[in-house]
Amino acid sequence: MLRILVDEDKCTACGQCAEICPKSAKIWKVTNVAHIVDLRYCHVCTLCAMECPENCIRILRPGEEE
Ligand code: SF4
Ligand code: SF4
Structure with a gap:
């Protein structure tokens, strides 16, 4: 399953x-x-x-581990 992870500690909610x-x-x-x-x-x-x-977004394609 595709996942997109946001590091909430780094995210500034800039919206870009x-x-x-x-x-x-x-x-x-x-x-x-x-x-x-x-x-x-x-x-x-x-x-x-x-x-x-x-640089706080990670895209994990199906099968990729965190
Ligand atoms: S672009 Fe901005 S709002 Fe989006 S994840 Fe990065 S810091 Fe957060
Ligand atoms: S910008 Fe592209 S990769 Fe990111 S959530 Fe939107 S469609 Fe998916």
Whole structure:
């Protein structure tokens, strides 16, 4: 199963992950930290992880371990 992990200790809630994500409204919710709401719409473009200034997003494809 695909997973996207946000390091909540590093996340500043800047919202850049959600801004760049092509399916942002369905996938991301940014409150005091960024949360994944629903990954069914994610096509693993990795833009969110590349955009994050804190480098706190990890994308784990099926079979990859933390
Ligand atoms: S881009 Fe990174 S620091 Fe900014 S809200 Fe998203 S996860 Fe948090
Ligand atoms: S990998 Fe792409 S589609 Fe998936 S959450 Fe990140 S920016 Fe959105």
